[in-house]
Amino acid sequence: MLWRGKLPHTGALVEIEALDGRIADVRPLGQHETSAKLPWISCGWIDLQVNGFGGYDLNGTVTSRSDIEGVTLALHRRGVASYLPTVITGSYDRMRQAFTALSQYVQSRHLGSASIAGIHMEGPYLSGEDGSRGAHPREYVRNPDWDEFQRLQDAADGLIRMVTLAPEREGAVPFIEKLVKSGVVAAIGHTMATGEQIEQAVQAGATVSTHLGNGSQPILPRHPNYIWHQLADDRLWATFIPDTHHLAPSVLKAMLRAKREKAVLVSDAVMFGGMAPGQYSSLIGGAVELTADGRLHTVENPAILAGSASSLDVGVANAIRYTDMMLAEAISAVTSRPAMVLNVPQLGELDIGRPANLTLFDCHADGTNMSVRETVVAGETVYRSV
Numbered sequence: 001m002l003w004r005g006k007l008p009h010t011g012a013l014v015e016i017e018a019l020d021g022r023i024a025d026v027r028p029l030g031q032h033e034t035s036a037k038l039p040w041i042s043c044g045w046i047d048l049q050v051n052g053f054g055g056y057d058l059n060g061t062v063t064s065r066s067d068i069e070g071v072t073l074a075l076h077r078r079g080v081a082s083y084l085p086t087v088i089t090g091s092y093d094r095m096r097q098a099f100t101a102l103s104q105y106v107q108s109r110h111l112g113s114a115s116i117a118g119i120h121m122e123g124p125y126l127s128g129e130d131g132s133r134g135a136h137p138r139e140y141v142r143n144p145d146w147d148e149f150q151r152l153q154d155a156a157d158g159l160i161r162m163v164t165l166a167p168e169r170e171g172a173v174p175f176i177e178k179l180v181k182s183g184v185v186a187a188i189g190h191t192m193a194t195g196e197q198i199e200q201a202v203q204a205g206a207t208v209s210t211h212l213g214n215g216s217q218p219i220l221p222r223h224p225n226y227i228w229h230q231l232a233d234d235r236l237w238a239t240f241i242p243d244t245h246h247l248a249p250s251v252l253k254a255m256l257r258a259k260r261e262k263a264v265l266v267s268d269a270v271m272f273g274g275m276a277p278g279q280y281s282s283l284i285g286g287a288v289e290l291t292a293d294g295r296l297h298t299v300e301n302p303a304i305l306a307g308s309a310s311s312l313d314v315g316v317a318n319a320i321r322y323t324d325m326m327l328a329e330a331i332s333a334v335t336s337r338p339a340m341v342l343n344v345p346q347l348g349e350l351d352i353g354r355p356a357n358l359t360l361f362d363c364h365a366d367g368t369n370m371s372v373r374e375t376v377v378a379g380e381t382v383y384r385s386v
Contacts, residue, residue, distance in 0.1 A: 001379055003016045005041025006039070012028060013029040014041065018376075019379070022353055023351065024352065025352060026352065039361055039362050039373045042335055043336070043350050044082055044355075045313075045334040046335060047338075048264065048266050048341065049268045050085060050086055051086045051269060054074035055272075055275060057282060057283075058085050058098065059283060068112075069110070071085070076377070082347060084161060085102050087102075088122045089137060092151075096152055117344070119156055119161060123190070127166045130217070131218055132166070134214070144170075144171045145171075160184060161185060162187055164188070167198055167201035176201055177204045177205060185342065188206050188230060188236070189215050191216075194226070202233060202236065207236060209239065211239055231255060239265070240263060242265055242316075243314065256319070257324060263337070264341060266312070268307055272309050286298065290309055295309075314370070316367075318367065319367070321367035327365065356376060357377055358376035359376075
């Protein structure tokens, strides 16, 4: 299998060959080749936070095989080759069935299963306060429980790769230490932690801030506050939702400048992504409204967002359009950087022997006209535009 394109970081024209699901060769194209009709080509894009998309929900009463496959195939159309299905706060039984369903789907090796790079468990060990709690149901927010987590990890067959929690919850620091020791990435999010509590979490091994600037109270002290504390900590990676609703373009620009090479772009997409404007209802978030400009908020309190309705390709384009990010850096923020967050750098490296996950796309230098041509997973084309 062969793919041709331009490398975003150098503009070099290359031909990539895959064999048995891995990159067999990356070679330059001859002098006679022209870049006029060639797409950009990069490692397959990685999304660390996906709750659903295109009408398919990973956090319903029952997480079905059709839900998982529907989300995965919809993401392929948007250039995402690998992602973390995100299971959020709920009852033990609901979360457990979601983990079991995802594990079974990966084990089935069915269409798209190779795209699941692990599971992101967002909650239930989060702040219970309005604003910081976000759309997570208050009745199920609780303190970290290592025995409970181990049972959930068993249901997931070890696939839980990242856990987002609030450091101020009772028992959070020793819980983080155990997560890290077991090889799970500990992330800070949906929190009202003090600077001291954030420092304790980082000392315990937390390495990521989940959707920094969101999952917070609408009104905060000017300074200090838990956003500034995390933004200034160079030990923490930070994920950002660049849909222009979770973070205003000026805020996104400033935060990306602060985090620099530690910035990662995510979608935080929910099932209503890609759907028509209107009011909807879901198990998580309850009654929500999707506006014509793509903003998704709770009906009860329009100031509270209920996840994102945008996909990662839109986020990449927005980051280029509204911030200092050039194309090459924006692509790093959805390839090599999230791969490093997961401690699997090979997922973000376009080298011989690495997984043959590729995204081929068109995009102008200013972020306009973003269009995915083809998505490749383990050396097989899983999406190609007509």
